[in-house]
Amino acid sequence: MAKDVKKISKDELKKSNKNSYGITYKPKKYNSAFLNTVNKDAHSSRPETVGKLATEIFPEYVNNATDPTPEEWKKHYQSTHSQQYNEGLKKFKKQFELEKNAINNISDEDLTEYYDDLMFNKTFAGLYVQDKILKDIANDKQATYKKASSDDESKGIDGYIDDVPYSVKSETYKTSAAKNTETINATMIYYNENKKTKEIEYYIEEGDEE
Secondary structure (H helix, E strand, O other), X not given: OOOOOOOOOHHHHHHHOHHHOOOOOXXXXXXXXXXXXXXXXXXXXXXXXXXXXHHHHHHHHXXXXXXXXXXXXXXXXXXXXXXXXXXXXXXXXXXXXXXXXXXXXXXXXXXXXXXHHHHHHHHHHHHHHXXXXXXXXXXXXXXXEEEXXXXXXXXXXXXXXXXXXXXXXXXXXXXXXXHHHOOOOOEEEEXXXXXXXXXXXXXXXXXXXX
């Protein structure tokens, strides 16, 4: 499906350019991926912890600020929502200690078992399920199903139905870090296992099909 691509002037985005202000945080190698996971597990930046940043707190700040900048936003939030800030930071640090201790206790056997589960159990299940789903859709459409090439797979495409590219992902992908860092130019299909019926349920992302 064709995308309606729109653009915003770079000048309009200058307020988000951290290099123009005092915030110069540069994480060490591997830190970002690990700390992103810690933050997600801790729920330390969720609305229930820090407040409704996107819909209430930040818009109100921007609307009333003379010269909004990251540093001024930091001062504003910490002064008006200090309790929420401290609670979020407390949750984040507590979760960090839990996950740091867990990592320090991982054995060589744990690494092998994890890798084998990823390579054989999860790979088998994922590839088997995606093939079944695409064949099922093609059958419903009375269309032709073609498996993806190696080049297609590197782009996140799992197969074609009547020459339309499709990508099949577990529903957990929608909240994963990868979802925010990669672009897949294909119709998205999400699936999960119904724990009660032991059946695989899937759906095509709304708006991805015409």
